[in-house]
Amino acid sequence: MSEAAALACPLLTDADTPLARVGGRPVSRAAWLADVRELAARLPEAPAAFNLCEDRYRFSVAFGAILLRGQMNLLPPARGRTVLGEIARGYPEAVALVDSCEEDFPLHTLAVSARGDAGGGNEDRPADIPMIPRDRTAILGFSSGSTGTPTAHPRRWGDLVAVTKQALQRLKLDRTPGHTLVATVPPQHMYGLESTVLPALLGPNTLLAERPFYPADVHAALERETRPVLISTPFHLGTCLRSGQSAPSAPRRILSATAPLEASTAKELEAHFGAPVNEIYGCTEAGAIASRRTVREHHWTPYPGVHVRADGDASGLALAHGPQHREPVPLPDCIEVAEDGRFRMTGRLADMLNIAGKRASLVELNRHLQTLPGVEDGVFIPPADSSDAAGIARLAALVVAPELSETDILEQLAERLDPAFLPRPLVRVDNLPRSTTGKLPRQALLELLASHGEPV
Amino acid sequence: MGAQTAFEQEVARLIVDSLNLEETAPEDIEPEAPLFREGLGLDSIDALELALAIGRAYGVQIRSDDEDNLRIFASLRALSEHIEANRTSS
Numbered sequence A: 001m002s003e004a005a006a007l008a009c010p011l012l013t014d015a016d017t018p019l020a021r022v023g024g025r026p027v028s029r030a031a032w033l034a035d036v037r038e039l040a041a042r043l044p045e046a047p048a049a050f051n052l053c054e055d056r057y058r059f060s061v062a063f064g065a066i067l068l069r070g071q072m073n074l075l076p077p078a079r080g081r082t083v084l085g086e087i088a089r090g091y092p093e094a095v096a097l098v099d100s101c102e103e104d105f106p107l108h109t110l111a112v113s114a115r116g117d118a119g120g121g122n123e124d125r126p127a128d129i130p131m132i133p134r135d136r137t138a139i140l141g142f143s144s145g146s147t148g149t150p151t152a153h154p155r156r157w158g159d160l161v162a163v164t165k166q167a168l169q170r171l172k173l174d175r176t177p178g179h180t181l182v183a184t185v186p187p188q189h190m191y192g193l194e195s196t197v198l199p200a201l202l203g204p205n206t207l208l209a210e211r212p213f214y215p216a217d218v219h220a221a222l223e224r225e226t227r228p229v230l231i232s233t234p235f236h237l238g239t240c241l242r243s244g245q246s247a248p249s250a251p252r253r254i255l256s257a258t259a260p261l262e263a264s265t266a267k268e269l270e271a272h273f274g275a276p277v278n279e280i281y282g283c284t285e286a287g288a289i290a291s292r293r294t295v296r297e298h299h300w301t302p303y304p305g306v307h308v309r310a311d312g313d314a315s316g317l318a319l320a321h322g323p324q325h326r327e328p329v330p331l332p333d334c335i336e337v338a339e340d341g342r343f344r345m346t347g348r349l350a351d352m353l354n355i356a357g358k359r360a361s362l363v364e365l366n367r368h369l370q371t372l373p374g375v376e377d378g379v380f381i382p383p384a385d386s387s388d389a390a391g392i393a394r395l396a397a398l399v400v401a402p403e404l405s406e407t408d409i410l411e412q413l414a415e416r417l418d419p420a421f422l423p424r425p426l427v428r429v430d431n432l433p434r435s436t437t438g439k440l441p442r443q444a445l446l447e448l449l450a451s452h453g454e455p456v
Numbered sequence B: 001m002g003a004q005t006a007f008e009q010e011v012a013r014l015i016v017d018s019l020n021l022e023e024t025a026p027e028d029i030e031p032e033a034p035l036f037r038e039g040l041g042l043d044s045i046d047a048l049e050l051a052l053a054i055g056r057a058y059g060v061q062i063r064s065d066d067e068d069n070l071r072i073f074a075s076l077r078a079l080s081e082h083i084e085a086n087r088t089s090s
Helices: A003-007 A029-042 A056-068 A081-090 A157-170 A190-202 A215-224 A234-242 A263-273 A362-370 A406-414 A442-451 B006-018 B044-058 B076-086
Strands: A008-010 A020-022 A025-027 A048-051 A072-075 A096-098 A109-111 A131-133 A137-144 A150-156 A180-183 A206-208 A228-232 A253-256 A277-283 A287-293 A307-309 A319-321 A333-337 A343-348 A352-355 A358-361 A377-381 A396-400 A426-428
Touching: A008 A157, A020 A056, A029 A056, A048 A056, A048 A081, A056 A072, A056 A096, A056 A190, A056 A206, A081 A150, A137 A157, A150 A157, A157 A190, A157 A287, A180 A190, A180 A215, A190 A206, A190 A228, A190 A277, A190 A287, A215 A228, A215 A234, A215 B044, A228 A234, A234 A253, A234 A263, A234 B044, A253 A263, A263 A277, A307 A333, A343 A352, A352 A362, A358 A362, A362 A377, A377 A442, A396 A442, A406 A426, B006 B044, B006 B076, B044 B076
Parallel strands: A020 A206, A048 A072, A048 A096, A072 A137, A096 A109, A180 A206, A180 A228, A228 A253, A253 A277, A396 A426
Antiparallel strands: A008 A131, A020 A025, A137 A150, A277 A287, A307 A319, A333 A343, A352 A358, A377 A396
16 A cells, blocks of 8 residues: 555545435436535635535535535534534634525525536546545534533544444445435434445445435335435334334345334334344444344444443543544443453443433533523433333423523523423423432422422 | 314324323414424424324324425414325224
């Protein structure tokens, strides 16, 4: 390998399969590259740009253009204006690449209109595939940090290439003629990026521009596409099962991530879809690091080259370390590692919540609530069982805010939190049942909720 | 405030039950008010749950590539009309 090749990796892998299907039409790798170059030329000079495109094809074009210009993709976890504003403070020159410009949007926007028909005919091979330096920061993923502002997690281009190669190999998505990636997860989410956009760019796979949402959409897409792989979440897969629709012609594989899938649900899914269900373990901090075939494995097998250690760091967290990590990365779960290196989750960290596959820290949610203007005190109350495939339990909240209405409080929270974490119910009270040490016993909170007529 | 028709009352009950909106009385849902963002403040998790409940109760499958999708979920009234026009079971 030449030195230059060791320091840089191609933005795109050449393959016969289309890179994408847009509105039912195949888009070749050459046509994609033409769209990327055209957009890259229009990007303003800046260290970074927000990639907020919801159309997965446009997201992939924006992703490539931002990389080609040596900039970072900013991938916020939610689109609340407070969250975007906080991230934008660190990148004042960053524009937001979007599907279409909205009025009253808090950032400067640039609409991505690419549909794969600009140039680079569908018969052409992509020419002069750009090389991207391995150590260039390709993305900044954000998680809600413990300090009140979103915490940035940089991933270098070489890191993304490494994890994608591991995943393609493990999930057998590296073989021609490739698969069509049908996904219910957004491309900004680390799992969505790693399981749809990157396997299409760096493997012989085709991403579907549209994001099927309702069970009827998912079934129709699986019926329509060639060799489809369904990439989804326990919540979404559960609704497909419960929708009672007849099974589509079998997808080749189903991938699930963001929350643990019950073995019984995995079994039902395999029976319903007639396809193996593989779960991927990952987090914003480390990206995907392991997988399991849920119907027959309780333990997760780390991706090739990745090691997990349970003895962990000073704070007792398990650590993951692979070629894609500059240093060992703490994992947000309680983990027990077997002798053969496989691991299992023994629980979530006490502070971590998972609602419909979205993770958040309870401490952090409470901090957001308590620092709202007009709120004197407040607390979120997690449901007893926060997530399973049979419907989603929501958070409740008790709030002391004499001057605000429930709607005022919800509106302010909606600018800061993902909708999944908005409390339901939100009950205003005169004060919280704090103990002499300031603690809030769960039982006292549940009793207070109940006294306001809310079932617990 | 417009009064709910008999069928709107039924759909309002379905919304409240399927989304566990214990704090909302079905009869308090304004027929013309938006169900999402404002009004009931529903989100995408609710949209999925609601689509599921509608499919079960009335055999109407909600699709996001339906051009009328935004209009269908615009209000209790629009949703009820869509269900009545497309229902296959009673």
